[in-house]
Amino acid sequence: MEMVAAAATKDAKRNGGTPEWRVTVPEGASVTVEHERCLAARAWGWLVSCVVALGAKVSGSGKRLWKIGADDPRRAVHGLKVGLALSLVSVFYYTRPLYEGVGGNAMWAIMTVVVVFEYTVGGCVYKGFNRAAATVSAGAIALGVHWVAVHAGGELEPFIRSGSVFLLASIATFSRFIPTVKARFDYGVTIFILTYSLVAVSGYRVEALLVMAQSRVCTIAIGIFMCLAVCVLVCPVWAGQELHRLTARNMDKLAGAVEACVKDYFADQPADGKQPPSDKAEGYKCVLNSKASEDSQANLARWEPAHGRFGFRHPYEQYKSVGAAMRHCAYCVEALSGCARSEIQAPHHIKQRLAGGCASVAARCALALREASSSVAAMKTSWALDLAVAEMNTAVQELQSDLRSLPSKLVEEESPAAVLDAVQLFTVTSLLIEVSTRIESVVDAVDTLASLAGFRSSDVEKDEASETETKVKQPAASDPDSYEPEKKHIEQV
Known part of the structure; x- marks a missing residue:
């Protein structure tokens, strides 16, 4: 108390003689109250965070479940x-x-x-x-x-x-x-x-x-x-149809990957020198990862009864051959994708010398794959597939001609060192030519499948449809009005 009084006297002298009194609270009581308040605040905060995290997890799980069901009802x-x-x-x-x-x-x-x-x-x-x-x-x-x-x-x-x-x-x-x-x-x-x-x-x-x-x-x-x-x-799901659709879908993805990889390679490089792959350029991965699914569906499809266009002796094994041919092609497309994402690139002005020819070959390759996919999906054969393969081969021959003449042009117009700078371009062009060769193997496998499975010709169906329309347009033999001109002619005679 004396110390408190002395402190009060000193404060009074500082404040002009007016004394001020202070009440000292025990330190233990203050610490206990503050500690309890902190614990309560932490408990409520933990409870709120748990509720928020649980709600976010339930909402995320619900969205994932909804996406799984929406992708395939x-x-x-x-x-x-x-x-x-x-x-x-x-x-x-x-x-x-x-x-x-x-x-x-x-x-x-x-x-x-x-x-x-x-x-x-x-x-x-x-x-x-x-x-x-x-x-x-x-x-x-x-x-x-x-x-x-x-x-x-x-x-x-x-x-x-x-x-x-x-x-x-x-x-x-x-x-x-x-x-x-x-x-x-x-x-x-x-x-x-x-x-x-x-x-x-x-x-x-x-x-x-x-x-x-x-x-x-x-x-x-x-x-x-x-x-x-x-x-x-009740809503049957046939393994044969799933295998059929998977084969056609993989061809479309492979066609998009070929075009996207060539487009990414010849596109302007970003400042950091790294070209991010596009979504379509990753389509070849679906082809490479589908072997197990193809084998499983082909084995299960043998047990199914005849349904629709799929008879008892439908050649499900041939779908595995088509898938193997597509995977051989996808390996080259994967190498193309690696060249497009490589940090070391050929000079842009050298790339442009073969950009047009490579883009033309890529477009023709994608067209041939899409025609093959349409043939498989519709279970029909058409002359459009043969025409697409012929156009692809013509574009490949033009690209090969440009590739042979490129080294001499680089030496004459620039320098011998420019040929070394164009080595990666030669690699990409060679890979693209190899892709076209392997696409022919895919088309051959599709032709074998069409022969074994008995695909109908779309040209024959068009002829049948035109004949049906002609017969519909012609007057029937029992129609008396169709003989009216002959009756008039007989009367005149």
Whole structure:
């Protein structure tokens, strides 16, 4: 208190003799109140930030989901189809008469729908057939082994069952390394091992093994039938059509990539010397990354029934050949794209000497690819494709002539060192010529596909249409007005 009074006296002297009193608050209480306020503010801030972050995450997820559905509405329809199939097959479990008819194995039908239902009809048929064949064959063999084991005696029965499981499981597993079995029956082999092991092992404790096997086969057949019915009858997605559209779409993207890469290379370089690739120039990547999808769809399309223009023996394997030819072309386009993005470029005035010829060849190459794409998409052949290839070859010959004469012109007009500066230009031109050669391979593969698949000629269809119009315009033989001029002539005679 004396110290407080002394401080008050000093303040009074400074302020002209008027004393001022101060109240000292304990430091601990002030710190506690401020600390609690800071904690409360931090808690509210953390809660608000969590709510905002959660809202942004939900909004972003919703936008992504909406984009996935908007890009291909069939994906959303596929989800509804799976729900419909499960709802229909669940009736066998909820309805007592149906449940008693199939026994306690009604749940196997629901499990079958879950594992068999696929996005495409070919995938559904593939899994359905493999599951049915594997279940029936494994059940039949298991029943045969069960009969042998039972008649062999109680002592040998466990050894016969275990030995059969070991032998068949080993052989079936090894068969999955065979390429043909791996591509077409891999799922069936897995189900065979599972079914045989369950039936063979359970037969040691279950007396009514034949009744159990029959009920399971019936429920699995019900599940497969429901899957096929819903998949085929409700907005079907055919693997053959998906492969067909993918091939045509990749040709269009490859055509755009050829044009865009040449355009980017001969465009004015930015100040930093780096040319960013355009969106179309990246189209070749879709061609390079589509091999797995093409192989999968071609394998699944074999299982599909005939639909539309796709018959039972439609040459789906040829689509893989067309895709391989496009990938060989895409490798050169990738090299072109690398030259366009390279930091070291040929002088702009040297580039312009071959800019016109390269642009002409790129345009003709893109035209040939687009004509091939139209031919595949419409499943028709036309003389326009042959004409586009002829024009491409003519442009390539002109570019080759310009390329041969360019070194001598550079030496005469500029200097021998200019030839070294134009090395990259020679590389780009050579790559473009190679692209045209590989496009001819693509066209040849498309022609083979058209021959095997029986593409109709668009020229024949035009002739048929013109003949139909002519017949419509001609008067009918039963029309009495059509003979009016002849009647007048006869009367005059």
